[in-house]
Amino acid sequence: MLHLGHLQQQTQPAAGETDWPACFRQLADSTRDDRLRRYYARGMVTGDTLLSATPLMALDLETTGLDPVRDGIVSIGLVPMQVDRIFASRARHWLLKPRVALAEESVTIHGITDAQLDNAPDLTEVLDEVLQYMAGHVVVVHCSAIERGFLNGALRPRLGEGIEFPTIDTMELEARFHRKKRPGLITRLLGHKQPSIRLAACRNRYGLPRYRPHHALTDALACAELLQAQIAYRFSPDTPVKVLWS
Amino acid sequence: MQDEQLEILDFLRRYPPFSELPEETLRRVASSVDVRYFRAGSRIVEFGEPALAWHVVRSGAVEIFRRNGMLYNRLTAGGYFGEFGLLHRKRVRFPAAALEDTLLYLIPEPVFTDLFENNEQFADLVEIEDRTRLRHVVSRRADANQLMSATVEVLINRAPVTLGCEATAVDAARRMTDDGVSSLLIMDAAGSADEPPRMAGILTDRDLRVRLLSQRLGHDTPVSEIMSSGLVWVEHNQLVFEAMLQMLRHNVHHLPVLRNHRPIGVIALSDIIRYESRNSLFVVSSIFRQQGVDELAALTTDVRACFSRMVTEDASSRMIGSAMAVIGRSFKQRLLELAEERLGPPPVPYCFLALGSMARQEQLIVTDQDNALVLDNSFDPARHDDYFRNLAAFVCDGLARCGYSYCSGDVMATNTRWRQPLRKWEACFTEWIERPTPQSLLDSAIFFDLDGVWGKTEWIDGLRSLITRRAKGSSRFLACMARNALLRTPPLGFFKDFVVESDGRHTRAINLKRRGTAPLADLIRVHALAVGSVALNSFERLRDIIDADILPRGRGQDLHDALEFVSMVRIRNQAEDLAAGNTPDNSIEPESLSEFERKSLRDAFMILGNAQKYLKFRYQPGRAG
Numbered sequence: 126m127l128h129l130g131h132l133q134q135q136t137q138p139a140a141g142e143t144d145w146p147a148c149f150r151q152l153a154d155s156t157r158d159d160r161l162r163r164y165y166a167r168g169m170v171t172g173d174t175l176l177s178a179t180p181l182m183a184l185d186l187e188t189t190g191l192d193p194v195r196d197g198i199v200s201i202g203l204v205p206m207q208v209d210r211i212f213a214s215r216a217r218h219w220l221l222k223p224r225v226a227l228a229e230e231s232v233t234i235h236g237i238t239d240a241q242l243d244n245a246p247d248l249t250e251v252l253d254e255v256l257q258y259m260a261g262h263v264v265v266v267h268c269s270a271i272e273r274g275f276l277n278g279a280l281r282p283r284l285g286e287g288i289e290f291p292t293i294d295t296m297e298l299e300a301r302f303h304r305k306k307r308p309g310l311i312t313r314l315l316g317h318k319q320p321s322i323r324l325a326a327c328r329n330r331y332g333l334p335r336y337r338p339h340h341a342l343t344d345a346l347a348c349a350e351l352l353q354a355q356i357a358y359r360f361s362p363d364t365p366v367k368v369l370w371s
Numbered sequence: 372m373q374d375e376q377l378e379i380l381d382f383l384r385r386y387p388p389f390s391e392l393p394e395e396t397l398r399r400v401a402s403s404v405d406v407r408y409f410r411a412g413s414r415i416v417e418f419g420e421p422a423l424a425w426h427v428v429r430s431g432a433v434e435i436f437r438r439n440g441m442l443y444n445r446l447t448a449g450g451y452f453g454e455f456g457l458l459h460r461k462r463v464r465f466p467a468a469a470l471e472d473t474l475l476y477l478i479p480e481p482v483f484t485d486l487f488e489n490n491e492q493f494a495d496l497v498e499i500e501d502r503t504r505l506r507h508v509v510s511r512r513a514d515a516n517q518l519m520s521a522t523v524e525v526l527i528n529r530a531p532v533t534l535g536c537e538a539t540a541v542d543a544a545r546r547m548t549d550d551g552v553s554s555l556l557i558m559d560a561a562g563s564a565d566e567p568p569r570m571a572g573i574l575t576d577r578d579l580r581v582r583l584l585s586q587r588l589g590h591d592t593p594v595s596e597i598m599s600s601g602l603v604w605v606e607h608n609q610l611v612f613e614a615m616l617q618m619l620r621h622n623v624h625h626l627p628v629l630r631n632h633r634p635i636g637v638i639a640l641s642d643i644i645r646y647e648s649r650n651s652l653f654v655v656s657s658i659f660r661q662q663g664v665d666e667l668a669a670l671t672t673d674v675r676a677c678f679s680r681m682v683t684e685d686a687s688s689r690m691i692g693s694a695m696a697v698i699g700r701s702f703k704q705r706l707l708e709l710a711e712e713r714l715g716p717p718p719v720p721y722c723f724l725a726l727g728s729m730a731r732q733e734q735l736i737v738t739d740q741d742n743a744l745v746l747d748n749s750f751d752p753a754r755h756d757d758y759f760r761n762l763a764a765f766v767c768d769g770l771a772r773c774g775y776s777y778c779s780g781d782v783m784a785t786n787t788r789w790r791q792p793l794r795k796w797e798a799c800f801t802e803w804i805e806r807p808t809p810q811s812l813l814d815s816a817i818f819f820d821l822d823g824v825w826g827k828t829e830w831i832d833g834l835r836s837l838i839t840r841r842a843k844g845s846s847r848f849l850a851c852m853a854r855n856a857l858l859r860t861p862p863l864g865f866f867k868d869f870v871v872e873s874d875g876r877h878t879r880a881i882n883l884k885r886r887g888t889a890p891l892a893d894l895i896r897v898h899a900l901a902v903g904s905v906a907l908n909s910f911e912r913l914r915d916i917i918d919a920d921i922l923p924r925g926r927g928q929d930l931h932d933a934l935e936f937v938s939m940v941r942i943r944n945q946a947e948d949l950a951a952g953n954t955p956d957n958s959i960e961p962e963s964l965s966e967f968e969r970k971s972l973r974d975a976f977m978i979l980g981n982a983q984k985y986l987k988f989r990y991q992p993g994r995a996g
Contacts, residue, residue, distance in 0.1 A: 209407060210405055210406075210407055210477075211405060211406040211407065212405055213376050213379060213404055213405055213406050214402060214403050214404060214405050214479075216374055216376060217374055218374045218375075331408075331472055332411070332430065332431055332471060332472025332473070332474075333408070333430065333472070333474060334429060334430040334448075334474060336378050337377075337378070340377060342374070342375075342376055342377070343376070343377060343378050346376060346378065346406070349406070350406060350408055350474060353407065353408035354408050354410070354472070357408060357409070357410035357413070358410055
């Protein structure tokens with residue numbers, strides 16, 4: 126997934142107190158789509174649930190471009206995990222045929238071509254499967270604003286509504302430790318750069334290896350590993366999930 | 372398959388044993404991998420907990436411990452651990468901890484077990500017992516080395532031509548001419564019908580010339596009077612090169628080959644020369660042709676070339692060690708001949724000794740001279756020592772010029788202490804064995820590897836049998852020797868570009884003699900003395916030790932493999948130094964070792980470490996005081 130500088134400002138850690146189980150119950154009642162209903166009906170853990178008891182699901186999307194409204198999703202990668210194990214063996218990957226044509230620049234990034242997508246399904250065909258795989262898990266992403274934006278951007282035209290769920294955002298977690306304060310004027314004038322919170326830079330800080338980016342499965346795995354490292358260094362398996370999610 | 376984790380697949384593909392797997396299997400394994408991150412300093416698995424997965428290090432560094440907390444190994448990317456527990460009772464055997472931030476791939480137990488059971492190559496590579504793996508390595512090398520490991524049988528092209536001992540010289544000459552041979556085996560008359568005739572001696576055309584014609588003996592002289600009867604022979608299954616050494620040692624050109632005590636043929640020096648056209652023989656023969664120290668010193672390059680050639684030809688460490696020892700021995704012999712020419716005949720008989728690696732026939736290209744003089748009991752220092760001091764100085768200086776540096780411990784014939792009459796040597800050995808202290812034996816281990824090079828070599832047989840007889844039953848002596856054999860220990864292994872010591876410290880290089888072959892030879896010597904072996908060569912000593920059955924099953928073979936492998940790495944390293952124009956030494960930097968050599972060396976170090984523990988247990992060096 127691409128991560129844009131201007132979107133980084135949108136992350137708001139204050140949303141951690143949402144009562145997600147109640148929220149899911151409401152959404153299950155109010156949604157007009159059966160697939161979303163089944164998803165919400167599987168429920169969500171409470172914010173007090175310890176990380177060690179929370180089922181997690183690392184998610185990454187590859188897209189045709191940078192605009193969540195205009196551009197579409199070309200692949201979804203999901204890797205289930207828990208605090209002490211990443212179930213790479215149960216990872217899932219879907220190629221999708223977007224409703225917009227593939228832009229040349231995006232092809233050079235994720236390497237997925239029109240030919241590969243010729244026989245790929247539309248999101249609606251696999252949606253039930255994807256949602257059922259995600260159901261009951263807290264989603265883990267690097268930069269949730271983008272992933273949420275694209276999911277909603279894809280679902281609204283297809284279902285007439287978007288989707289809501291809590292996410293643990295590894296980029297936002299990293300920003301908490303490295304971008305606590307707005308840098309002072311002098312720092313900015315002197316051109317001191319803030320530490321990068323891009324996925325590869327974050328991983329590097331925790332001694333994680335360099336991966337080839339922009340494959341939805343690899344990026345989801347990379348994000349899952351980063352979360353384990355962040356928990357090992359900054360939190361503990363006994364931290365309630367509400368401290369991390371939003 | 373769409374759901375494949377490419378990073379995992381690509382990573383595994385780069386490292387053995389995965390790199391050896393068929394693509395289909397590799398993909399199956401990669402898709403079974405789960406992942407876990409460990410922060411530096413955190414524990415990964417504990418002793419006794421259920422072993423559920425095989426661990427592969429994706430990044431970072433992991434330390435593996437023994438149950439008692441001692442460091443066992445240190446691993447980086449591509450390293451793996453946990454196989455021992457998976458294959459034995461499914462419990463963790465070796466606890467592990469993250470030394471750096473570490474990412475681990477976990478391969479579930481059923482996948483590992485399936486691979487291990489259905490893929491032989493995989494099983495060989497991860498085989499839990501280090502010693503087994505080394506066995507494969509050493510035996511694979513031996514297979515590749517058919518030519519050099521040929522036995523003398525390949526040289527036999529006809530049945531031996533024999534003659535009864537009652538025959539005459541004329542009969543012998545006719546027989547040799549008729550059959551076109553240069554030697555005859557002379558047989559005793561059969562004792563009885565069911566007892567085959569025994570070989571009584573060998574007669575060569577040289578004997579006819581030297582012992583018959585030049586002595587003006589009659590043509591009807593019985594062959595028994597002109598044959599050589601102090602018979603030297605080889606067994607049919609000995610190596611060609613061993614036959615060659617026999618000839619050099621005894622200065623004979625024909626050797627009967629025996630099977631079940633019966634001669635099956637005769638091999639001549641020329642057969643061997645034809646067979647092995649390029650080898651140490653030529654260096655040896657040119658040593659004996661040189662007329663002075665300067666000329667001898669000029670042969671150093673030939674010696675080195677011969678060494679390098681043997682390495683390229685894949686000779687075993689034993690062949691190279693023997694060939695280099697024979698060359699060293701020849702230098703000594705020639706220098707002594709030259710010394711006697713210059714100083715005149717010796718006032719009393721003497722024997723010049725080789726000690727240490729030359730006596731053990733484990734000499735390499737970088738070597739000290741370790742030697743001594745045994746003098747006749749009639750030796751009178753006032754009247755005779757001038758001669759022997761000069762003789763010793765001539766030989767030792769000459770050896771130094773020929774590339775055998777002076778012994779740093781001053782174990783040389785130039786040292787008065789090591790230039791003594793036979794009875795003093797006997798007293799000295801008796802003192803060492805009967806009233807040993809670890810201190811008195813500290814520098815004398817080298818004297819227990821002794822061989823006569825020149826002069827009254829039969830005295831040395833006497834000294835050796837004295838040692839063999841007395842050492843065997845002296846538990847205090849053996850305890851002292853064992854204690855000294857434990858002074859030099861192997862390192863734990865390698866980590867990145869460092870050598871890792873057992874206490875976790877790192878060093879840049881390792882001296883493979885001091886930390887490998889020397890302690891191996893030391894501990895083999897203790898066992899050999901304990902079982903009364905008269906052998907000098909460590910491999911031969913091991914054979915006696917194995918026959919005596921004092922080691923746990925299989926351990927003798929392990930020691931053999933470890934010694935062979937460490938020696939070969941040492942040898943190869945010296946050959947590379949020579950090729951690169953550097954001064955060869957015994958020091959090795961880990962970055963010059965392949966992954967395979969590192970692994971095998973580590974296996975060898977483990978074998979040495981375990982063998983030292985066993986030595987401690989068996990000879991109780993703690994009581995040596």
